[in-house]
């Protein structure tokens with residue numbers, strides 16, 4: 654299962670709970686990029702720009718291949734066409750974690766680890782730009798403004814559907 658959605662939708666958090674329940678490993682693409690680059694995300698953005706980060710994120714996604722796991726993507730993975738194509742070609746459900754902007758912004762506004770979290774207006778513009786891309790890239794959409802446990806239950810239900 655591949656989790657997509659805006660920053661703060663809980664992809665990294667719920668991937669871990671889901672992995673415990675499904676007994677599958679987690680791949681958090683941000684962590685893979687950091688590991689493969691030997692640099693923090695902020696450092697990659699500073700030295701290589703967002704374009705460099707997207708290429709590294711693509712390489713990390715490409716390495717997932719067909720391994721059975723829970724993938725927590727970074728919120729911008731869908732903005733890079735080669736990564737979108739990879740997502741499309743992976744034979745696992747892609748789930749979009751959706752919430753309204755205020756819910757997400759409250760979760761991320763004080764976290765300095767995300768270079769694209771700038772002013773509220775800038776982050777809101779990014780959210781508006783990306784909404785339709787998430788929807789067109791996903792097989793399923795769930796509301797992630799509920800508790801982590803509730804979100805995980807919905808994801809478990811989706812994983813059951815696809816197994817039949």
Ligand SMILES: Nc1ncnc2c1ncn2[C@@H]1O[C@H](COP(=O)(O)OP(=O)(O)O)[C@@H](O)[C@H]1O
Nearest residue numbers: 659660661662663664665666760797799800801
């Ligand atoms: N369902 C939820 N309800 C409340 N807070 C959440 C929920 N999911 C995630 N969070 C919190 O939001 C922040 C961002 O979560 P994270 O998993 O890093 O999101 P993402 O990987 O999608 O950017 C974290 O502080 C996390 O604890």
Ligand SMILES: O=C(O)C1=C[C@@H](OP(=O)(O)O)[C@@H](O)[C@H](O)C1
Nearest residue numbers: 659660661683727728729767768
């Ligand atoms: O939305 C984005 O462009 C980004 C989201 C981040 O991941 P999370 O969605 O896990 O915060 C991380 O990949 C990077 O800061 C860029």
Ligand SMILES: [Mg+2]
Nearest residue numbers: 664665683725
């Ligand atoms: Mg994350």
